[in-house]
Amino acid sequence: MKKVAIVGAGQVAEKVHAAYYQTKPEAFHLAAVVDPDLARGELFCQKNQFQKAYTAIEKMLIEVQPDIVSICTPNRFHYENVMHALEACCSVFCEKPPAMTSGEAQAMWKRAEEKGVVLAYDLQHRYSPEAQMLKENISLLGDIYYSEANALRRSGVPGWGNFIDKALQGGGPLIDYGIHMLDTALYLLDFPTIKAVSAYQYQKIGPKKNQGTLGSWDPKKYTVEDSLFGTVEFEAGGILRLNTSFALNIQSDRVLDVQLCGDQAGANLYPGKIYTDQAGELEILKEIASTESNNHFTSIDHFCRKLAGDPHAMIADGRQGFIIQRVIEALYQSAEIGGKVEL
Numbered sequence: 001m002k003k004v005a006i007v008g009a010g011q012v013a014e015k016v017h018a019a020y021y022q023t024k025p026e027a028f029h030l031a032a033v034v035d036p037d038l039a040r041g042e043l044f045c046q047k048n049q050f051q052k053a054y055t056a057i058e059k060m061l062i063e064v065q066p067d068i069v070s071i072c073t074p075n076r077f078h079y080e081n082v083m084h085a086l087e088a089c090c091s092v093f094c095e096k097p098p099a100m101t102s103g104e105a106q107a108m109w110k111r112a113e114e115k116g117v118v119l120a121y122d123l124q125h126r127y128s129p130e131a132q133m134l135k136e137n138i139s140l141l142g143d144i145y146y147s148e149a150n151a152l153r154r155s156g157v158p159g160w161g162n163f164i165d166k167a168l169q170g171g172g173p174l175i176d177y178g179i180h181m182l183d184t185a186l187y188l189l190d191f192p193t194i195k196a197v198s199a200y201q202y203q204k205i206g207p208k209k210n211q212g213t214l215g216s217w218d219p220k221k222y223t224v225e226d227s228l229f230g231t232v233e234f235e236a237g238g239i240l241r242l243n244t245s246f247a248l249n250i251q252s253d254r255v256l257d258v259q260l261c262g263d264q265a266g267a268n269l270y271p272g273k274i275y276t277d278q279a280g281e282l283e284i285l286k287e288i289a290s291t292e293s294n295n296h297f298t299s300i301d302h303f304c305r306k307l308a309g310d311p312h313a314m315i316a317d318g319r320q321g322f323i324i325q326r327v328i329e330a331l332y333q334s335a336e337i338g339g340k341v342e343l
Contacts, residue, residue, distance in 0.1 A: 002307070004028045005064055005090075007057055007081045008072035009035035009044035010161070012095060016122070016296045017070040018048040023297075027304070032064045034081075057081055061088040068307070071095060074161070074168045075175070079104040082119070086111045091118040093303045096179050097328065098321035100170045105325035109318030120303040120315040123183040123324075124295035127302065127314075130272030133288045134188055134260070140274055140285055142264030144189060145238040149181035152255040157206055157226070157246045159215015164206065164222045172206075172224030175328055178244030183316065183324055184269060185240055185258045191323060192234045196342045199230030201335035205247035213253060230331045242331070 004021050006013050013033070021028045030050040034057045035041035041053030054060040061069075061084060069085035071078055071094040079099045085092045086108065098105040098121055112119035125131060138144075151173065162168040163176055186192075206226040207219045227245035234240070258269040265276040265285055272288040305313035316324075330341040 001027060001029050002067040002304075003031040003064060004068045004070070005032040005034065005060060005066040006044075006050070006070045006072060007034040007085075008074075008077075009033050009037075009041050009053075010072060013070065013072035014044065014048060017072060017093070017300065018044075018050070020297050020300045022049065028068075031066055032060050034060050057084045061085065061090070066090055068093065068304075075170050076100055076168045079108065082108050083111060086115050086117060086119070089115050089117055091303075091307055093120050093122065093300060095122050096183075097121075097170065097175050098325045102322060102326040102329045105318075105322040109322045112318050118303065118306050118315070119318040119321070120299075120306070121317075121321045122296065122299050123180060123316040124299040125180045125184045125269075126187040126316065127295045127298040128269075128272075129291055129293055130269050130288055131184055131188065133272050133286065134267050134269065134274065137274055137286050138188060138260075140265050141260055141262030141267060144260050144262040146261040147185055147189065147238065147240040148257075148259045149178070149185040149240060149242045150244075150255045150257050150259075151178040151181045152243060152245045152248055152250060152252075153177070153213070154250050154253050155209075155212035155247055156214050156254065157209075157212050157217055157222075159212070159217050163246075164217050164224055166223040169224065171328070171332060172226060172228075173244040173246045174201075174225070174228045174230075174242075174331060177246070178228070178242060179324065179328065181244075181256065181258055181269075182242055182327065183320075185242075185260075186320075186324065186327075187316075188258065188260060188269075189238075189240075191320060192236055192238070194323075194327065194343045195233045195235045196340050197230055197232050197327060197330045197334055198340045199228055199242075199331040199335040201225040201228040201332070205249075209247070212247065225335075228331065228335060230334070232327060
């Protein structure tokens with residue numbers, strides 16, 4: 001039985017991490033939660049059957065000696081908590097993004113390798129049935145030279161947590177929401193070598209409004225971008241367009257999708273379809289019916305299977321986390337300097 005600790009007693013910790021571990025009482029001992037607010041940590045323990053609450057990860061690691069640590073803090077605190085857990089030889093499952101900088105993500109990746117433990121990130125859309133269908137049939141597309149990843153909301157500024165605070169989050173829709181479609185696109189493309197990126201970002205709506213479909217916020221505290229549009233250039237010649245927004249005057253409430261265009265066929269993630277053209281007529285080659293699936297649980301399950309030595313377990317590991325963080329960092333850098341960033 002593996003001893004589990006969670007750092008950060010917020011919504012994702014309860015609804016995703018604790019909820020998953022509770023489904024396998026024979027495999028996991030719910031040992032501890034760490035939160036700077038002791039009362040909140042104790043309430044979390046009572047509601048989710050964890051044994052003890054702590055305010056400091058260092059003390060928890062010494063006293064509990066967990067096998068697994070889930071990191072569910074604001075982005076700014078991912079690095080320090082992951083590194084503490086890795087130093088204690090714990091395997092770590094961390095919420096996205098990996099960190100605030102690519103340097104931090106690289107250090108986390110290298111330390112996990114040195115300690116011989118598993119480090120994985122919760123980038124759950126790659127585990128969707130649609131993504132898996134595309135991955136299994138990707139050869140049908142031929143040479144994929146154009147891709148597009150969209151994570152757009154018309155009026156979806158989060159009204160809870162720290163999502164509008166750049167100092168705590170590192171950015172807005174790109175690092176919070178767009179990262180999912182960026183990861184899924186790179187996963188489907190098998191993480192091709194990246195040559196350069198360029199981007200434009202805007203803060204046109206968030207500081208002017210205070211309410212949307214996901215709640216209300218204080219526009220005076222809005223310090224992140226509300227949209228960012230970028231291009232990723234690959235060494236082999238293809239490109240990936242990335243479009244992200246918390247707030248953008250589009251018709252749909254939400255657009256969440258990856259599109260792949262090859263010389264033989266094209267594909268979309270949501271809904272999952274592969275198609276081609278025959279004499280001007282669209283021909284569907286493969287498709288999968290939309291189904292309800294808990295991709296978060298599948299993501300954690302693959303992490304736990306990896307710990308158990310399953311050779312078929314697939315995780316968003318430290319190396320891939322570093323690549324994703326480096327792309328995000330470069331996109332923000334490009335938007336700030338107004339020019340292309342070579343990788």
